[in-house]
Amino acid sequence: MKNESNNPKGKREKNLDKKVLMVSEQIFPYVKNRILVLEKKGVLPLNMYKPGEIIDEVVLELFERGVEDNIEVQALKLLMFSVANEKLCALFEKEKWHKRSISTKLILEEELKQMEEYFTVDGDSDFVMIEELDDISYHQQEVQSRFLESDEIQQDVISLLELKDKNFLKSQENRQRIKSIYEYLPIQTSNVVDLYVLGKLNLKDIAGVLDTDISEVKKIIQFVKENVKKHIE
Numbered sequence: 001m002k003n004e005s006n007n008p009k010g011k012r013e014k015n016l017d018k019k020v021l022m023v024s025e026q027i028f029p030y031v032k033n034r035i036l037v038l039e040k041k042g043v044l045p046l047n048m049y050k051p052g053e054i055i056d057e058v059v060l061e062l063f064e065r066g067v068e069d070n071i072e073v074q075a076l077k078l079l080m081f082s083v084a085n086e087k088l089c090a091l092f093e094k095e096k097w098h099k100r101s102i103s104t105k106l107i108l109e110e111e112l113k114q115m116e117e118y119f120t121v122d123g124d125s126d127f128v129m130i131e132e133l134d135d136i137s138y139h140q141q142e143v144q145s146r147f148l149e150s151d152e153i154q155q156d157v158i159s160l161l162e163l164k165d166k167n168f169l170k171s172q173e174n175r176q177r178i179k180s181i182y183e184y185l186p187i188q189t190s191n192v193v194d195l196y197v198l199g200k201l202n203l204k205d206i207a208g209v210l211d212t213d214i215s216e217v218k219k220i221i222q223f224v225k226e227n228v229k230k231h232i233e
Contacts, residue, residue, distance in 0.1 A: 016069045020062065023077045024055050027084055030198040031055055033147060034088050037190055040183065043095050058083045081199055081209045085191070092187070147182050147197075148175050156197045161225055163232075174232065181228050192220045 032051040038044040061083055067076070148154050154169040157178065169175050182190065188210075195206045203221065207214040 016067070016071070019071070019073055019076055020059055020080075023073065023080050024059065026077060027058075027080055027199065028052075028055060029153075030081070030194055031084055031088070033194055033198055034191065037187065037194075038088070038092065038095075041187055043092055043187070045095075049091065054084065054087050057087055078201075078205055078208060081195070081201065081205075082211075085209055088191075147179060147194075153197060156200075160193070160196055160221070161229055163229070168232070177232060178228070181231060185224065189220055189224065192217055193224060196221065 028051055031054050035044065035049050035051055035054070039046050058080055062080065067079065071079075148157065148169060154175070155166075158166060158168060169178065182193070185193065192206060192210070195201045195209060196203075199206075199209075201209065203217045204214055207217045210217070
């Protein structure tokens with residue numbers, strides 16, 4: 001039996017395992033939050049699906065596809081995010097839309113229309129949410145998202161929204177307000193936000209993961225950014 005140190009193939013496989021493990025840790029927060037969102041929307045039964053199980057399926061499919069041992073970390077990350085998104089979409093279709101299959105692009109287009117229904121225009125031509133977002137106490141009981149559970153995530157959200165006040169989310173009330181708005185986002189719209197904030201992906205990479213046009217991703221991000229800011233500034 002050859003010593004692993006003298007076996008180039010063994011070295012490459014071990015190196016691939018390390019990269020897969022590293023990327024798995026990076027996508028865990030994203031998968032965890034997507035499951036929570038689907039549970040909160042009533043799509044998935046509570047506590048039936050675990051993020052670790054989804055990631056195990058991603059890794060299994062990765063090796064079944066025969067990924068190259070020398071794949072770059074960034075390419076591996078995008079591939080694993082894509083497979084993870086496919087797995088989550090499959091769960092969505094299985095539990096909610098099992099009668100038909102709809103592409104991510106069509107879902108995004110439909111949800112953008114839904115987003116417009118969440119907002120209306122007041123007398124000053126400003127967008128306001130139809131729901132009573134000002135009633136924070138009402139939403140505190142129903143919102144339990146982990147979307148803002150760390151300082152790093154909070155800073156990423158501030159960056160996404162381009163908020164001038166970098167300490168905005170230091171306030172519990174402000175965090176709750178952002179969570180409340182986040183809860184109203186349609187499923188695939190919040191998926192774009194999660195890929196940006198939790199997945200640390202740029203808009204081009206998000207479009208690749210979702211297999212859609214970057215213009216659609218930009219439209220979603222811009223719509224969320226502009227209208228959320230109108231409610232918190």
